[in-house]
Structure formats: C-alpha cells, structure tokens
Amino acid sequence: MALALVITARKLRPYFLSHPVTVLTNSLLGRIMTHPDDSGRLVKWSVELGEYDIEYQPRKAIKAQALSDFLTEVATFGQEEVWRVFVDGSSGVGGSGVGGSGVGIILISLAQEKIEIAVKLDFQASNNEAEYEAVIAGIQRAREVGVSHIIIYSDSQLVVQQVNKTFCTREEKLIKYCKMIEELGASFNTWSIEQIPRKKNMEADALAKREAAGEVDSRESLMKRETVASIEAREPVLQENTWKAPIVKYLTQGNLPEDKGRARIIRR
Structure with a gap:
C-alpha cells in the first residue's frame, strides 16, 4: 500500500x-x-x-450502490475529459535571446482545474524555436499528468500551421521539431493543435515572459529548467575521438576518409 x-x-x-x-x-x-x-x-x-x-x-463504510455509481462516473470522466493546454514561448528582449528565454504552460481540466508551469531555456533560441519548445513542453507536461485527450492552443501561426502541415518548412531544425511533436502526440488517444489570438493566450504569454526575465516564483508555479534544445537532447552525443565516430559519420552523413583503404573498411 x-x-x-x-x-x-x-x-x-x-x-x-x-x-x-x-x-x-x-x-x-x-x-x-x-x-x-x-x-x-x-x-x-x-x-x-x-x-x-x-x-x-x-x-x-461505502454502500455498494454508491461505489458502483462512483466507478461509473470515473470511467465516463476518464474517457471524455479533454484538457486544454495553452502554451507560449518568449525569446528574451526583442526576440534576440538577450535576457534568456522562457516557456509558459497553462493546463486546464474539464473541471477548470488549472496547473501553471514555467520552463527556463538555458540556451539561445529564436522566437520560433521558443514557440516550438513551448508546444513540446506542454505535451510532455500533459503526458506526465496522465491526460489522454488534449487540445493545444498557441498564438504562433507559423508553428501551428507547420505542425498541422498546412505550411511547409525547409529549415532542418524546424523539421525536427515538427517530427518530435508528431511522435509525442501519438502517445495520446486524441490530440490537436489550434491557433488562437494573442489576447486569448495572455496567461501563458505573461508566464513565459516572466520566466525569461527570471521573475517567476516557485511558490506560484511549477518550474523546470532545460539546458539544451529538446530536439538536441534526443540525439546521441558523438565523441570525435572514438572508433565509432567515422562509422557514425558514414551512416548519417555519407562521409568517408580520403584514404581508400580506410574508406573501404568503414563501408564494409
């Protein structure tokens, strides 16, 4: 027990x-x-x-009928409840990353229970990257809570449209963000992402800006700190001085040493 x-x-x-x-x-x-x-x-x-x-x-003591009614309510509640997840990212003063970056997340249940989470980004991030980090952090926090159905709300038109594949992107970093969001979303029974006006996302926006400025109090909101971008944290760190390095470079990038004998060994 x-x-x-x-x-x-x-x-x-x-x-x-x-x-x-x-x-x-x-x-x-x-x-x-x-x-x-x-x-x-x-x-x-x-x-x-x-x-x-x-x-x-x-x-x-609980009467049998009361317990039966309770179990019925819980089963229905678990199947139908959809949590709303409001997210926003702030890339410091003027979007230049000066002063740090922050993410604000507001999780709201069907019963209007609210969870506020602030994430400090201890790495340089553009405005778009901070917005992507906000979406990923929101999905991860919702998964930690144990939610099965979510709707994510962001005021970034670019991020929402790219995740929904309405807009295309050729930037490698943003492609990785979209792929990671798609993979994380697959862990839910249902999930979607929608764009909302900034005025309807004021709480998450204010939380992100305050976290970027280091003004969030841990007594007010749950706090988390990320030292590297989420897409980089998933990738293995390659040590250049190990025997694996040239093999990994060949498999991932197609690069081979100039020495033909060495190149033949790596290909084999």
Whole structure:
C-alpha cells in the first residue's frame, strides 16, 4: 500500500504539490509512514512523501450502490475529459535571446482545474524555436499528468500551421521539431493543435515572459529548467575521438576518409 501511494504521488505530482491530500485507509499506513522505523525502504518513501501535505484518515463504510455509481462516473470522466493546454514561448528582449528565454504552460481540466508551469531555456533560441519548445513542453507536461485527450492552443501561426502541415518548412531544425511533436502526440488517444489570438493566450504569454526575465516564483508555479534544445537532447552525443565516430559519420552523413583503404573498411 505504501508503494501504491508513492507511485500515485509520482504520477500526480502537480496535484500533490498544489493541493492538500487526504488518504482514506483502514490500514496502519498513516502510522507506518510517519514512523518508518522498520525498513530502510519505508524511510526513503516517507522522506519522498514528506514534501506533500498528506493527511491519513480512516475509511468510512461505502454502500455498494454508491461505489458502483462512483466507478461509473470515473470511467465516463476518464474517457471524455479533454484538457486544454495553452502554451507560449518568449525569446528574451526583442526576440534576440538577450535576457534568456522562457516557456509558459497553462493546463486546464474539464473541471477548470488549472496547473501553471514555467520552463527556463538555458540556451539561445529564436522566437520560433521558443514557440516550438513551448508546444513540446506542454505535451510532455500533459503526458506526465496522465491526460489522454488534449487540445493545444498557441498564438504562433507559423508553428501551428507547420505542425498541422498546412505550411511547409525547409529549415532542418524546424523539421525536427515538427517530427518530435508528431511522435509525442501519438502517445495520446486524441490530440490537436489550434491557433488562437494573442489576447486569448495572455496567461501563458505573461508566464513565459516572466520566466525569461527570471521573475517567476516557485511558490506560484511549477518550474523546470532545460539546458539544451529538446530536439538536441534526443540525439546521441558523438565523441570525435572514438572508433565509432567515422562509422557514425558514414551512416548519417555519407562521409568517408580520403584514404581508400580506410574508406573501404568503414563501408564494409
């Protein structure tokens, strides 16, 4: 039961951080987790759960019909709920990357529950790249929450139209962004991306600009930091001084050494 609670807290971390949590159980779970003196593993779990506001209460009797109705509601809720994900990226002052870049994400459930997430981009990014990073971060955060159906809203016409394949792009970096978004979207039952006017995306826009300026308080929003672009983080780092380097270059770029004997060995 303790492991189940730990896994639940990890899966629903944004909720556990934002709200007090009441655990209903008739076992001795509350006493065990508050006085974990029997097992090193329980001590570790107790420390991990210590950052949340968790209260343990005895479970009251539930009539069979009430439990049946509850399960029916939960099943319908899980199938039909569509979360809205508002995203925006800010590339510093004047779009030049000066002052840093930031991403703002607002996740809203059908019940109007709201999760605000700010992501600091510790690398140089153009306006379009910051907007793409915002879409990717929004999809990733929604997946972490465990959502199955999402609609992403962005005020960037270029990003939305390129992801929807209405606009074409020949820039290699943006092609990689579109491909990554398509792959991430496949993990949901349904997903889509739509363009909205900037005035309807003010919350995500303000959050992104404040994060870029380093003004977001961790007490207000969940915060994350990325040191490299998301598309670069997926690519393996090639060490030039290893025996693998010329083989990888040949397979990925078609490059071969000028020495014919060496080139023949690599091709083989």
